[in-house]
Amino acid sequence: MYHDNVISIILGGGQGSRLYPLTESRSKPAVPIAGKYRLVDIPISNCINSEIKRMFVLTQFNSASLNKHIKNTYHFSFFSQAFVDVLAAEQTMSNNTWFQGTADAVRQSMHHFLNHEFEYALILSGDQLYQMDFNKLLDAHRESNAEITIATLPVKEKEATSFGILKTDENNIITSFIEKPDASLLPDWTSQVSDEMKAQGRNHLASMGIYVFNRDLLIKLMSNPDTNDFGKEIIPQSIDKHKTLSYQFEGYWTDIGNIDSFFEANLGLTDEIPQFDLFNNKNRIYTRARMLPTTKISGTTLNKAVIAEGCIINASKIEHSVIGIRSRIGHETTIINTYMMGSDSYQTFDEVTSSSKIPTGIGERCFIKNAIIDKNCRIGNDVRINGGTTTKDTETDTYVVRDGIIVIKKGATIPHGTVI
Structure with missing residues (x-):
């Protein structure tokens, strides 16, 4: 188990303008889903189920309701090292700007992370719906001696144009990366995937925006103030210099990017066998205990x-x-x-x-x-x-x-x- 040497950094996302008006008075991770949860409960629950219990949630827009939700929800034992801390963008003597992107948010909050002992930083998005055992991801990272691991999802050609797409060698080491490729380039960007994925026509590996970084490398990368974003800058620039592993995930995953995908993900829960399984003893989704009467x-x-x-x-x-x-x-x-x-x-x-x-x-x-x-x-x-x-x-x-x-x-x- 990795809980003693991993910290989790959950990125709250920007202004959430594509989810407007749901983000008019609350940050994206605080948007209510499935009738009783909030979006941020998903990555936090995945961490708790993987026994990773030191979490930071980074946010800068409308963070009051997110703060309140986390304060009222995640109480750990007084004797435990576990915590969920919300870090809002803060102006300091050395910095007076908002977060300029995902990597900049991590850079500006780095002094908080370094107060803790850790070997690996697990970087997650606060607006995705999925259930993943992060221990398997960390096992793959450690066994391959990678410095960075990216969780990847096999996708079909028509979806590939809206993702960062990567290519791997026979050992799942990433050799090249392209952000939102044009459809004409896609024939050259297929990767080795399982037979089941091939049968579904899912031959392209998309970055899920879920990363593992070794502590020393993260510190080194964050010392360069010119890179603001993981997907657009840090990952493409690191592939040639640092051993970067692709960890293939074949379960249900959706990025709640806009009103349409948010609507579909919620109504999908009414399916006879929903792709996102709320009825699972092992992968519970945690949220605020409200003591409400029955319906x-x-x-x-x-x-x-x-x-x-x-x-x-x-x-x-x-x-x-x-x-x-x-x-x-x-x-x-x-x-x-x-x-x-x-x-x-x-x-x-x-x-x-x-x-x-x-x-x-x-x-x-x-x-x-x-x-x-x-x-x-x-x-x-x-x-x-x-x-x-x-x-x-x-x-x-x-x-x-x-x-x-x-x-x-x-x-x-x-x-x-x-x-x-």
Whole structure:
């Protein structure tokens, strides 16, 4: 086991503009997923399941809700060395700029890491959905005497143009790397993959943005202030000089880069056998323990629905949807292809029944399809929200339309009878 000589560095990502408006008031790692978790719970849970228990989360935008979530969630034994620390970009006497990229974020935080003993730094992204045993990755790194290891995913030709693609020799040592290659170059960029991957047409190795660095090399690379990014600069420049291993991963992995991929990843959890397995004793996903009551459902037809705890549901139909914690849904309402994030707190009975203000949740006789409803929204009665491929991209004070998906902004109020 490596827990004594590994630190994990989880990169919180930039402004998260492609996930806007979900990132309007929170950082990307704090975006709620699967009805009860946050994105950052995924890499942290993968570390805990791999017995790596010293973690830093690097962030610089809207970090308050991320701080709160981590502080309320990850409590380790008083006698343990384990911790999850959030490091926000900080101005110091020697530096007064924001993080300029992934490598710059690590460089600026380096003095915090060096307060700890470690042989290997495991660098992870804060916005990916996957389950991986990092011990196998570290075994491969150590056995090959590599200085850098990159976790790689075999991908198909049509996906390869949006990744950093690499080539390996017969020992899985990386010989060359190209960032987001043009489709015309791809025939020259195939690699050795398993027969199963070949059968699926997945012949190109994509970098997953998951790296292992030996401590001494990381210190050396971070001493060069001219490199700001791992994928664009550090990795391509290191391949010829430092032994760099490709560790092939064949499980489910998705990068939550934009609204479309976020929506798909969440609704994918409603599949009969989801690719991302939340029902797994070995690979648990940890999150805040909230002590919520069980969900209460009355008169509702449910089909392919994932429903978190603490909900009160009287809808007539919920199909292919994820319903988050403390959601309230009124009578005769239909919800299809929707991710409803839920609420941060309950209202009193008087607040719900008061006529002066629309209560939190979804009202009666609504029809909602192809939507993401952020936390704490108030949707009135007789509201129709119907996204689809013909819906034009647009933004108002209360909602944004991206790729045919209607995103109701956090805390928005949608009046009775509204049609979107």
